[in-house]
Amino acid sequence: MSAGPLAGIRVLEVGHILAGPYATMMLADLGAEVTKIEPPGGDLSRQVSDAYFASLNRGKRSVRLDLTAPDGQARLGEMAADAHALLVNLKPSAIHRFGLTYEALRRHNERLVCVALTGFGLHAGDHPAFDYVVQAATGVAALTGDPSGPPTLPGYSSADNSAGLTAALGLLAQIVSGRGGQVEVSLRDVMLSQLNYRASAFLNEGAEPRRLPFGAHSYYVPAQLFPTADGHLALFITHDGFWKAFCAETGVQGFATMAERVARREEVLAVVTDVLATDTAARWEARLRPLGIPAAAVRTLPEALLAAPDVIVKAGEYRLVGSPIRVAGYEPRYGPPPRLGEHGDPASTPPVA
Template sequence: MPGPLAGLRVIEIAGIGPGPFAAMLLSDLGAEVIRVERAGAVRGAAPDKPAGDVSLRGRRNIAIDLKHPDGVATLLDLVGAADALIEGFRPGVMERLGVGPDECLERNPKLVFGRMTGWGQDGPYAHAAGHDINYISLAGALAHFGRAGEAPVPPLNMVGDFGGGGMFLALGVVAAMLEAKGSGQGQVVDTAMVDGTAILMTMFWSMKAAGIFDEQQRGTNLLDTGAHFYDVYECADGRYISIGSIEPQFYAELMRLTGLEGDEQFARQMDATQWPELKVRIAELFKTKTCDEWCELMEMTDVCFAPVLTMSEAAEHPHNVDRQTFIELGGVTQPAPAPRFSRTAAVVDQLPAHPGQHSREILVDWGVAADHVDALLTSGAVRHAE
């Protein structure tokens, strides 16, 4: 069986970061997604090998000149056959091109118009430039990543671009498409990375309200490396392990396997005044064995333990190999689609495409008459990578 979103058609207006990630997620789950590239991105014939960007997997590519009136008309024709469109320009850009929500919903009243920005479609910052690091700063997240006495540490661009951005865009578009099936009406989905990042912090707002998260003391709290039982530690061979022994029964197992059982100071697990000293002591202990030795002792126990792996190491770990968490496509190792479905399995059926690689076939498959396709390619409104 195809993925759970099979039968749905989505148009992706080419962008970077969270937009392509959302499009990849929708495609992984079975939607037919076409990526609309700038006509100027076509550079002659498409290379024989797949495009290098893994996030472009699973979808065909068409190149349209949206500054050409026939290019705009072509995109609106495709909109008429689509369930959703997603774009990641600054507010107002799609409107200036003549393919904003008003024009698209007039052509297809059931269309879901998904918008992806950093700051949102309105507000004082709406038209300002920004990147993940800025969005998670304003959302109140970045301030809390890092160790005590040190500057905040950006967590790659996973929190803003992908967690707070692309994931929420995909969720919002799926939710709106589901609603449109019943109501017959489309709508605009305003996805902002600052909004998504803020909601990812929900639990910490709860902890702050309960008085168990001090927002003024980075790196001193339960889950931000303040506690000795929730941190990463260096081993004798320079590799690292992770410990997350929060619950009493898991902490008791940590004490047993480290030989600290019965130590009166370690017995006061939740006495935060002891944490700095206990971190020093347990760090010294973990340096007495190699990572492999600690794995042999603690893996698959109730310590809440795992080795800290690089991407390459993760792809080769027996657990991930057994679950096929990573796959190889076009000679490139990459994460497999997630989550798993018991009946409608998600499958990647298209290698990352080059700009304009499928222009002609997309137009034909989406209902454009063959003679009109030829006219569009001749005029330059649409370009095909021969």
């Protein structure tokens, strides 16, 4: 097996909980050497649970530094001099106070890439920027849920995870450029970017976003969840070929073009709902998928993991979901999450008298 595509790349991480640690874990899975610079008390996610911490920090090193102290700042400069990148996931005032920007660190390493992952921007103040707050602030929550019910949120941290992946991309892009510099990624900007076609429809056509029952797509019909004789089915008909195959299997007739299906949305949904009620979600999936029709029974996470055992890896004593990036000829080495200060612990060293 070959070395990872990021072998030889050294990345420093300063941050807590999810977005930043997820970004650097993706880099570690691809072979980068990632060192967490943790405060004396450690990453806050260590306080959540060992399994939580492991899910975001496998295969990393841990160095404990007190960045409020001169010795900690000196050690930070030494580490920055030997690193390709630093990714920071803290509030803006802390990033500036601890000297975790390119301007503060360039004297140690002109080619250092510094990535600031914040809620609203490196110079936007310290407004609370937790995942759910950002989903509420960017219109995601307002677009999610049944139209007759309250706004709701996905069952996982979609803003943090999305921002982490975007930050990893920005970090790698600047490394590839061969230049050091400051890169900024904010959770707000990432989530607004991911509302791409919804935002474009409003900005260019004045179309007000609206929630539709069963999470229906705003352009494609039928493309949503449907109740069945047992369970729910996700059906995603995005072109007329899919519709033709669906009709051949189910006996549904008419509505041959997408334009007609959109114009007669309620009629189409009523017909499809009636026909899908005649069988179970699992049976519909088994019938429709061999025909190339995008359809899947709604599964719980345990059911989904049981159905995809190949994604589960061992990282020390932990069973985790492995990297979603498959590189030919490379098999990631999933190391265990580091113990606090395992690879350097000056924070615990008593001062010399």
